[in-house]
Structures are given as structure tokens and as C-alpha cells.
Amino acid sequence: MQKSTLTGQRLVAVFLVGCILFNYPVLSLFDRVATLFDLPLVFAYLFGAWGGLILLMAWVVERRSDQRTERSGG
Amino acid sequence: MLQGPVVIAVSFLYLALLFAVAYWGDKRADAGRSIISNPTIYALSMAVYCTTWTYYGSVGRAAVTGVGFLPIYLGPTLVMTLGGFLLLKMIRTAKANRITSIADFIASRYGKSQLLGGLVTVIAVIGIVPYIALQLKAVASSYDLIVGYPALIAPAESGSSIFADTTFYIALILATFTILFGTRHLDATERHEGMVAAVALESVVKLMAFGAVGLFVTFGLYGGIGDLFARAMSDPQLAKLTAVASGSRSYATWFSLTLLAGLAILFLPRQFQVTVVENVSEAQLKRAIWLFPLYLLLINLFVLPIALGGLMRFAGQGVDADTFVLTLPMSAQQELLALLVFVGGLSAATGMVIVETIALSTMVCNDLVMPLLLRTKTLALHTERDLSGLLLSIRRGAIVLILLLGYLYFRLAGDAYALVGIGLISFSAVAQFAPAMIGGMYWRGGTRNGALAGLLAGFAVWAYTLLLPSFSKSGWLPASFISDGLFGITLLKPHQLFGLAGLDDISHCLFWSFAANIGAYVVVSLLRAPTAAEASQATQFVDALKTTRPVGSALWRGSADAADLVALVGRFLGPVRAETAFASYARRHGLADPSKLEADADLVHYAEMLLAGAIGSASARAMVASVAKEEPLSLPEVMNILDEASQLRSYSRELERKSRELEAATGELKAANEQLLEVDRLKDDFMASVSHELRTPLTSIRAFSEILRDDPKTALPERERFLGIIVSETERLTRLVNQILDMAKIESGNAEWLVEDVDLNSVVEQSMAATSQLFRDKGVALSLDLASSVPLIRGDRDRLMQVVINLLSNAVKFVPPNDGRVTVRLMADNDSLRVSVTDNGPGIRLEDQAVIFDRFRQGGDAMTSKPTGTGLGLPISRKIVEYFGGKLWVESEPGQGASFIFSLPLNNNENGTNE
Known part of the structure; x- marks a missing residue:
């Protein structure tokens, strides 16, 4: 009945992934004075994970084929 | 070129441009061709989240806490992933109920309670005033800085009279512009398309300006991002800033800031305004879900490089880190860039102030002033007076008042805090709406009293642990309030309430205020069952995403006069707009003349919704009740x-x-x-x-x-x-x-079957005897290959003989005379008996093999060879065999003769008895 339930569930999954990536204890793994590609490790990690999360969100909501099936199903 | 007049002229030109955009946007909206009906513009308008706090303050915070500024943007990113549920529900509910503000939303949810709407408004105003003060402070100090060029440190505010204070004039100018943007029209509806267009443009400007500074610092002042970080990392003091735990205080702080910012993106009045109230279509939410976080990422990309660059360049010079964005270009004599940065900061400030004060003024007008005015008899409610002008005046007054309050806070407490500190105080205040909002959208049991208790408790704790200490720090309250607690009671120390130490003051406030808020909300809600009004509104909100829910009109009973309703709506929307609205309603219901409208529940609901868009749901409810004779519904x-x-x-x-x-x-x-x-x-x-x-x-x-x-x-x-x-x-x-x-008999099931135990050997022998004359006449050799003894089988002896005779006479027909050979075999295996009749005739073509069992179909070419036989023998034989659960088929290759084989299951007791 609820339109785009699958997309909704995927977004919740992305939310949970984000909560894990951006908090203790995963965050602490990268929280030291070190560099990655000349960037501070935690800086590179946070922006990398953030960008990845946004890509994932964009991919989830912008998928065309899914929407069509969901619309007809809903 | 950075003299005062130039800067002022550029600022006004920029504001005029914004106004032109807003004007154009409104014109387009009136013409029905909305320019903001575009998901990208929608996402950009949400970026009103990034105020001067982001623009100047993030760098300031990064200079102290390193990556500790990021949770303020990670929180909204995470919440946007839930936008598909949470925001969609808020948008749909708001549209269905013509919600005009967050106060309206909460009031409407809990039975259209005016008291609750008023409380939310008070909390929002008190909570947001420091935030507005922050914008004023940022614009004022950036102005002081830029006109003081080439000095990098602004002269200390002399604490002189109000009329010599730049900030005061900035507040007045912003109030004027807000009034122009938000309350220019005489129609007091909830939407402001032009304002949204201008805000979207401002978001582009501030992102570009900040990006320009970032690129300049990284690649102009330093040799690229690698060089900048390499130099910073060589300083152990700066290297520490690149870690979380050492930079900001702890992971607990990190978590509470993430949570706080995530709630702020939902419940800040300006975010509610652009995301929910100004939303044109639900479909636009889809792109905003990822585009808005992308904006946040981009605007934060250069925060840490700028902060580190500034710290290295200005080491020991006492330059405030909050001003690095501006002072870095100034120190490199980049006057144009500095001007661009100033305009970007102005964008961030005006965008926030305009949207926030419009949202707050709507709340103050609809949920605070109107309910009070409508209660006073002196306003003479029943006079036929057009009140739409009054509505606008109230809103304009509220805008001025709110900005002056912001200025007042700035004078009282502004200097004691960095930008970020002030912003977090406001975030913690609006976070108090979360239990009543989220609870209201997902829990039917929440009641008005519960929401009131929760909000009051949370607000009180917030004021005690964050707001009062901010006054204390600025000397307005004694410093002992923080250090010794209220009346010197240690347990009441505002930053260590009940002895809870070890948390920073924001996490501390968040914990205690949420404990009080949620606790009071749930406990008081559970004290009694929801009333009729609460239950009906709860359904509207909780079931907002379900397709079939009772419309508001289903929950109204009473009688009214259509003319009264039109007049009532006309008093708030203006008579012309009211007439138009009711005329279109009449057309939709197939009536040419609106005066013939019947004042049924639908019409009353329509009128209430029209009013709700102008004066909020609670006041609209009260107004409609004043002209309609309503029979209150009981809870049952x-x-x-x-x-x-x-x-x-x-x-x-x-x-x-x-x-x-x-x-x-x-x-x-x-x-x-x-x-x-x-x-x-x-x-x-x-x-x-x-x-x-x-x-x-x-x-x-x-x-x-x-x-x-x-x-x-x-x-x-x-x-x-x-x-x-x-x-x-x-x-x-x-x-x-x-x-x-x-x-026909077999097919219709009327054939008589004499079923007994049959010895198939004797059946075959007798059949051969019966046809032996045919074989002799044609000179065909018939050989027999029988198993020595076979088990008896259930069957009709004569019928089975009929089958074998049929196969034999067929065979003899097709073999060549004199040297024809026909072999009959009887074999037994585990579960069936098998009889085959093999000849050395011409064989049967593959395409004929399937059809020879059809009635009147014979092998060979019907045109050239004369058919022999009736064409019914094989079909009947197959029917008989199948009747006893067996199979009859042919194996043949053209020129190689043919084998007709039938098999009968041994265990066929059931067959033949029940057809």
C-alpha cells in the first residue's frame, strides 16, 4: 500500500550504516594522527564515508526501473 | 575599495538583487508558473540550514576542535536518509491540514489546542532569539572587520549607545527586508514562493564564496591540499586537531551534536518552513534527500584547510578564528575576494534571518496573538470587518520584535560566546519539540496534556542548564550561579545537574532535558485516554501515509450557514479571495452559483482549512466554532x-x-x-x-x-x-x-465392462486363432513370443481381445503379401504387462504417428492410397487400454516396419471399477 516501500527500507539501511560509520567505535579506528593520500586519516575517512553515503542515497532514490515496478505494485 | 560606503553599497545592491528575484518568483507564482517547483531549488532552499554559523563559525570551531565541527552536518545527512518516511509524513500531514508552522503542527496534532500552539511559539522564539543574535553578531563583526581593512582585528565594541551600534542598524535593515520578503502581499497564506527563490540563490552565493576562499587558501596561500596538511601535521599542536577524541572533547559530545543537528534539521522553524510548508510537490523530496547532504559536504570541504591555514598564518597574532574566512583574503590583499566573502556571509545571514523570522512571526501571529485577540470581546468578533490587514500588521510587528529581541540578546550575552556556542543553545531548544512531534506522528496515545508537560519540562531544563548560564557568563546573572549552583546548592549546578559530571554542557543539557521531556510526555499522556478531539487528530497524523483515512469533515457534526462561513473567511483572507475560493469549491461540486452552497460538513471543513492557512489550525477551529452551531462528538x-x-x-x-x-x-x-x-x-x-x-x-x-x-x-x-x-x-x-x-458408449461412460481376472497369454492366443485365416489368406508369417507365464490381470477379456485383434488385423493389412512377417510378443516386468505387435510393413511416417490414434485418421496419404479400415479401430483400442490404466503407442520408422505396443499395469484393481 505504501508507495516505494522498498526504497524506504533501503534508505533506512543506509541510515543504519551511516550511524555505525560516523560514531564510536568505528570512528575510533581512524582517530589517530596519521595520513592517507597526504590527508589526515580521520579527515579523509569522514569525507570519504560521507561522500560514499551520499552516493548510496542518490543511487537508492534515483533508480528508475525500481520505481516503475513499485508504482504498479503499489 | 573596502571603505564603508562601498561595502554598504554592494550590500544593498545584493539585497536589491535578492528582492528582485523574490519579486519575480512571486509574479511567476501568481501566474501559475512556479519557478521553485524544481527539486534542485527545493534542495538549495533547504541549505538555509547553513547560516553564518556555518560560514564563519565552522572554521572557528575547527580551529579549536579539529573535525569536531562535522557532526553538525553529519546529523542532517543521516536524518535525510529517513526523509522518505519522516519528512514525507510531515509534508503530507501539513498539506492535508493546511499547517502553517511547527507550532501549528503540534497544536493541530493534539486536538487543535491553542494553549499548546502558544507554548511552542514561546519556546521557539526564546530558543531562536540567540540564533538570530548570532547572525547579527556575525554580520556586524564582519562589517567592522572589512571596513577596518587593512587591520585584521576589529576594534573592540565600545559598549556605546544603541544608536552608535552597527548591529542595531543591521537588525533594522534585516527587519525591513524580511517584511518586504515575507509580508509584502495582502494575502496571508502560508506560502512564500519568491522568498524561497531568493533563499535558493543565496545558497548558491554562499557556497561559491566559501569555495572561492577555500581554493584561494589551499592553492593560493599554500601549495595545494597535501602541502597544507603536511605543514600542519608537522606542528604537533595542529596535528592533534585532525583527530576526534583529542580535538573535540569526546565521542559522547560527537554523538550528542550529531543527534542535536539531526533533530534541528527537522524542527528548526526555518527548516520546517522551507522543507514542509513551502514544499510544492512530494516528488521533489526525492532529489533533496541526497542533494542537500551533498551541499553540506561541499560547503564543509575546505573548513579544516582554512582553519589550519589561518592558525599557521596568524600564529600568535590574536586573530579570532571565527573571522579566518574573511581575514585570510584580507591579509593577502585580495580585496575583491574579501568583498565576495562578505557578501557570502551576508547571504548566509539574511537567508537565515528572513526565513526564520517569517516562520516565527507566523507562529507569533497565528498561535500567540490571534488567539488572545480573538478572546477579547472588545475586538468585536461579529462585526463584518476585514481583518486581513490586521494579520499582516501583527506579522510585521512580530518580525521587528523578534529582530530586536535578537539584538537585545546580542547586547546582553553575545560577546561571551563564540558563534558555535550560541547556535548550539538554539539547537538544544528546538530539540525539545522532538518528543511531541515524533511521538505525535507515530503514537496515537499522546495527549495534549502530555505534550504540554513534556515541552514545559524539557524547556525548563534547557533554560536552566543552557540559557541562564549564558546570561551568567555575560555577567547578567552572578557567576556563582554556574560555579556554586542556584542558592549555592551544589546539586543544582547548571552544568552538573544532580552531580552529573563528565559531560560537556550541550550533552549534559540534552540528557537531562530529554529525560524530563520524554518522561513527562509519556507519563502524563498515559494518565488519561485521549479525548475525542485528540483521537480524531491523532488519526489524521499517525495515518497520514495511509490511503484511506477519514477526512476531517467526517468528524464534524452540526449546522451552519453558508453565508456566515463565506463572510468569516472573507474577514481573514479578504472578501475577494474568499469569494473566489468558495466559487471554485462550488464549481467542483457542480454548482454554478456559490450562494446555493449547502453548509454541510464538507463546506465547514473547507472553510476551516482556508482559515487554517491564514491564522493556524487552532484559531481556525475557534473561529469556525463561533459561527457554526456545532454538536460536539463524544469519544465513543x-x-x-x-x-x-x-x-x-x-x-x-x-x-x-x-x-x-x-x-x-x-x-x-x-x-x-x-x-x-x-x-x-x-x-x-x-x-x-x-x-x-x-x-x-x-x-x-x-x-x-x-x-x-x-x-x-x-x-x-x-x-x-x-x-x-x-x-x-x-x-x-x-x-x-x-x-x-x-x-460413443466408451466415451460417454455407458459401455458395459465385464471385469474379471484375465490371463493375457490366452487372450493373445485366442486373438491369433481368430485372425489366423487372414494371415493364411495373405501368406503372412505370424510368429509368437510369449512369456512362459504371466500374472493374471484385472480386465474385460473380450475388450482386450478386441484390442489385440485390431492390432493384428491392422498389421496384416499393411505387410506385403507372401513375405510379410508379424511378431507378437508378451512380456512382463515388475509392474506391468506389455504386448507388442511388430510387422515388416512400410512403417508409419513420423507426422502420422500422432494422428493415427485420432478418429477417422489413417496413415498414409489419403489422396493417393485408398484407405483400408474404418479409422476407428485404433482410437477404440486406445480407449480400452486407457480404461484399464494402460498405454497404447506406436514405434516405427518409415521402411522399417511398425510396432504397436500396449502395456497394462498389474496393479489396476481400481481401474475399470470407477470411471
Whole structure:
């Protein structure tokens, strides 16, 4: 009945992934004075994970084929 | 070029440009061609989240806490992933109920309570005032900085009179512009398309300006991002800033800031305004879900590089880190860039101030002032006065008042805090709306009293642990309030309430205020069941995403006069707009004349919704109640209506299921019908074949009889030959008719079966004996290969003989005379007996093998070879074999002879007894 339930569930999954990536204890793994590609490790990690999360969100909501099936199903 | 007049002129030019955009946006909206109906513009308007706090303050925070500024943007990113649920529900609810603000939302949810709307408004105003002060402070200090060029440190505010204070004038200018943007029109509806367009433009400007500084610092002042970080990392003091735990205080702080910012993106009045109230279509939410976080990422990309660059460049010079964005270009004599940065900061500030004060003024007007005014008898509610002008005046007054309050806070407490500190105080205040909002959207049991108690408790704790200490820090309250607690009671120390130490003051406030807020909300809500009004509104909100929920009109009963309603709406929207609205309602209901409208529940609901858009749901409710004679519904009645609605829902689901079943049944019927048609066609074919087969011998008999009758001189031998033909044709005719009857009997199930234990060996032997004359006549060798003894089998002896004889006579027909050979085999395996009749005839073509078992179909080419036999033998044989659960088939290759084989299951007791 609820339109785009699958997309909704995927977004919740992305939310949970984000909560894990951006908090203790995963965050602490990268929280030291070190560099990655000349960037501070935690800086590179946070922006990398953030960008990845946004890509994932964009991919989830912008998928065309899914929407069509969901619309007809809903 | 950075003299005061130039900067002021550029600022005003920029504001004029914004105003032009807003004006154009409003014109387009009036023409029905919205420019903001675009997901990108929608996402950009949400970026009003990034204020001067982001623009200047993030760098300041990064200079102290390193990556500790990021949770403020990670929180909203995470919440946007839930936008598909949470924001969609808020948007749909708001549209369905014409919600104008967050106060309206909460008031409407808990039974359209004016008290609750007022409380939310008060909290929002008090909570947001420091945030507005922050914007004023940022614009003022950036102005002081830039006109003081080339000095990098602004002269200390002299604390002089208000009229010599730049900030005061900035507040007044911003108030003027806000009034121009938000309350220019005489229609007091909730939407402001032009404002949204201007805000979207401002978001682009601030992102570009900040990006320009970032690129300049990274690549102009330093040799790229790697070089900048490499130099910073060589300083152990700066290197620490690149870590979380050492930079910011702890992971607990990190978590509470993430949570706080995530709630702020939902419940800040300006975010609610652009995201929910100004939303044009739900579809736009989809792109905003990822585009807005992307904006946040981009605007934060250069924060840490700028902070580190500034710290290295200005080491020991006492330059405030909050000003690095501006002072870095200034220190490099980049005057144009500095001006651009100033304009970007102005964008960030004006965008926030305009949207926030418009949202707050709507709340103050609809949920605070109007309810009070409407209560006072002196306003003479029943006079036919146009109040739409009054509405706008109230809003304009509220805008000025809010900005002046912001200025007041700035004067009182502004200097004690960095930008980020002030912003977090506001975030913590609006976070208090979370339990009532989220609880209200997902929990039916929440009541008005619960929401009131929760909000009051949370707000009180917030004020005690964050707001009052901010006054104390600025010297307005004694410093001992923080250090010793209220009345010197240690347990009441505002930053260590009840002795809770070890948390930073924001996490500390968040914990205690949420504990109080959620606790009071839940406990008080559970003290009594929801009232009728609460229950009906709860359904509207909790079931917002369900397709069938009772519309508001279902929950109203009473009587009203249509003319009164039109007049009432006219007083708030203006008579012309009211007439237009009701005329379009009449047209939708097929009435040409709006005066003939019947004041039923639908019309009353429509009028209430129109009013809600202008004065908020709680006041609209009260106003409609003042002209309509309402019969209040009791809780059981409301529950009945809601139950009916849910019954309707289940009925409709039931109906859907039934219609699906019906569809399936239709499909089956169609298939059955096609099958029937096919059978009918077969029957026709059969009749045609039968007629044809009967006619052939009849024609022959008739022809010879006529010869005999007409020509008496026929010689005797001729006569005998003709009579012989007549007899044999008659016999063939008899056989044919017998077989047709036989076939019909078997097919209809009327055949008589004499089932007994049969020895198949003897069946085969007797059949061979019966046909031996045929073999001898044609000179065909018949060999027999029988198993020594086979188990008895249940069957009809005569019928089985009929099968074997049929196969044998077929075989003898097709083998060549004199050197033909026919072999009969009987084999037994575990569960069946198998009889095969093999000949060395011409064989059967592959395409014929399937059809020879059809009635009247014979092997070979019907055009060239004369058919032998009736064409019913094999079909009857197959029917008989199948009757006893067996199979009859042919194996043959053309030129290699043919084998007709039938097998009968040994264990066929059941067969033949129940057909």
C-alpha cells in the first residue's frame, strides 16, 4: 500500500550504516594522527564515508526501473 | 575599495538583487508558473540550514576542535536518509491540514489546542532569539572587520549607545527586508514562493564564496591540499586537531551534536518552513534527500584547510578564528575576494534571518496573538470587518520584535560566546519539540496534556542548564550561579545537574532535558485516554501515509450557514479571495452559483482549512466554532467514525481481493469456454467424418443395386460379383455403425465392462486363432513370443481381445503379401504387462504417428492410397487400454516396419471399477 516501500527500507539501511560509520567505535579506528593520500586519516575517512553515503542515497532514490515496478505494485 | 560606503553599497545592491528575484518568483507564482517547483531549488532552499554559523563559525570551531565541527552536518545527512518516511509524513500531514508552522503542527496534532500552539511559539522564539543574535553578531563583526581593512582585528565594541551600534542598524535593515520578503502581499497564506527563490540563490552565493576562499587558501596561500596538511601535521599542536577524541572533547559530545543537528534539521522553524510548508510537490523530496547532504559536504570541504591555514598564518597574532574566512583574503590583499566573502556571509545571514523570522512571526501571529485577540470581546468578533490587514500588521510587528529581541540578546550575552556556542543553545531548544512531534506522528496515545508537560519540562531544563548560564557568563546573572549552583546548592549546578559530571554542557543539557521531556510526555499522556478531539487528530497524523483515512469533515457534526462561513473567511483572507475560493469549491461540486452552497460538513471543513492557512489550525477551529452551531462528538462517537473508516479500509481491501478472485475466475471460465468451443468443433469434425464414412459404402451399395435393378440382362457371374460387393459393403457399414456406437458408449461412460481376472497369454492366443485365416489368406508369417507365464490381470477379456485383434488385423493389412512377417510378443516386468505387435510393413511416417490414434485418421496419404479400415479401430483400442490404466503407442520408422505396443499395469484393481 505504501508507495516505494522498498526504497524506504533501503534508505533506512543506509541510515543504519551511516550511524555505525560516523560514531564510536568505528570512528575510533581512524582517530589517530596519521595520513592517507597526504590527508589526515580521520579527515579523509569522514569525507570519504560521507561522500560514499551520499552516493548510496542518490543511487537508492534515483533508480528508475525500481520505481516503475513499485508504482504498479503499489 | 573596502571603505564603508562601498561595502554598504554592494550590500544593498545584493539585497536589491535578492528582492528582485523574490519579486519575480512571486509574479511567476501568481501566474501559475512556479519557478521553485524544481527539486534542485527545493534542495538549495533547504541549505538555509547553513547560516553564518556555518560560514564563519565552522572554521572557528575547527580551529579549536579539529573535525569536531562535522557532526553538525553529519546529523542532517543521516536524518535525510529517513526523509522518505519522516519528512514525507510531515509534508503530507501539513498539506492535508493546511499547517502553517511547527507550532501549528503540534497544536493541530493534539486536538487543535491553542494553549499548546502558544507554548511552542514561546519556546521557539526564546530558543531562536540567540540564533538570530548570532547572525547579527556575525554580520556586524564582519562589517567592522572589512571596513577596518587593512587591520585584521576589529576594534573592540565600545559598549556605546544603541544608536552608535552597527548591529542595531543591521537588525533594522534585516527587519525591513524580511517584511518586504515575507509580508509584502495582502494575502496571508502560508506560502512564500519568491522568498524561497531568493533563499535558493543565496545558497548558491554562499557556497561559491566559501569555495572561492577555500581554493584561494589551499592553492593560493599554500601549495595545494597535501602541502597544507603536511605543514600542519608537522606542528604537533595542529596535528592533534585532525583527530576526534583529542580535538573535540569526546565521542559522547560527537554523538550528542550529531543527534542535536539531526533533530534541528527537522524542527528548526526555518527548516520546517522551507522543507514542509513551502514544499510544492512530494516528488521533489526525492532529489533533496541526497542533494542537500551533498551541499553540506561541499560547503564543509575546505573548513579544516582554512582553519589550519589561518592558525599557521596568524600564529600568535590574536586573530579570532571565527573571522579566518574573511581575514585570510584580507591579509593577502585580495580585496575583491574579501568583498565576495562578505557578501557570502551576508547571504548566509539574511537567508537565515528572513526565513526564520517569517516562520516565527507566523507562529507569533497565528498561535500567540490571534488567539488572545480573538478572546477579547472588545475586538468585536461579529462585526463584518476585514481583518486581513490586521494579520499582516501583527506579522510585521512580530518580525521587528523578534529582530530586536535578537539584538537585545546580542547586547546582553553575545560577546561571551563564540558563534558555535550560541547556535548550539538554539539547537538544544528546538530539540525539545522532538518528543511531541515524533511521538505525535507515530503514537496515537499522546495527549495534549502530555505534550504540554513534556515541552514545559524539557524547556525548563534547557533554560536552566543552557540559557541562564549564558546570561551568567555575560555577567547578567552572578557567576556563582554556574560555579556554586542556584542558592549555592551544589546539586543544582547548571552544568552538573544532580552531580552529573563528565559531560560537556550541550550533552549534559540534552540528557537531562530529554529525560524530563520524554518522561513527562509519556507519563502524563498515559494518565488519561485521549479525548475525542485528540483521537480524531491523532488519526489524521499517525495515518497520514495511509490511503484511506477519514477526512476531517467526517468528524464534524452540526449546522451552519453558508453565508456566515463565506463572510468569516472573507474577514481573514479578504472578501475577494474568499469569494473566489468558495466559487471554485462550488464549481467542483457542480454548482454554478456559490450562494446555493449547502453548509454541510464538507463546506465547514473547507472553510476551516482556508482559515487554517491564514491564522493556524487552532484559531481556525475557534473561529469556525463561533459561527457554526456545532454538536460536539463524544469519544465513543469519534471512535465509531474511526472504526468505520478502518472497516471501510478493510472492506476495500476485501473488495480488492474479491475482484482479484473474480478476475482469476473469469480467466478460468474463458479457458473452459475455449475448451468447450474446441470440443464442439471436434464434434462437428466427427459428425462430418462419420457422414463421410457412412456415405462411401452407401454410395457403393446403391450404385450396384441400381445396376441390378435397371439392367436385368446382367450376366450371372457379374450379378454374383455385384451382390458380393453389396454384402461386403453392408458388412462394412454394420461394422462402422457398431464401432461408432462402441466409441460413443466408451466415451460417454455407458459401455458395459465385464471385469474379471484375465490371463493375457490366452487372450493373445485366442486373438491369433481368430485372425489366423487372414494371415493364411495373405501368406503372412505370424510368429509368437510369449512369456512362459504371466500374472493374471484385472480386465474385460473380450475388450482386450478386441484390442489385440485390431492390432493384428491392422498389421496384416499393411505387410506385403507372401513375405510379410508379424511378431507378437508378451512380456512382463515388475509392474506391468506389455504386448507388442511388430510387422515388416512400410512403417508409419513420423507426422502420422500422432494422428493415427485420432478418429477417422489413417496413415498414409489419403489422396493417393485408398484407405483400408474404418479409422476407428485404433482410437477404440486406445480407449480400452486407457480404461484399464494402460498405454497404447506406436514405434516405427518409415521402411522399417511398425510396432504397436500396449502395456497394462498389474496393479489396476481400481481401474475399470470407477470411471
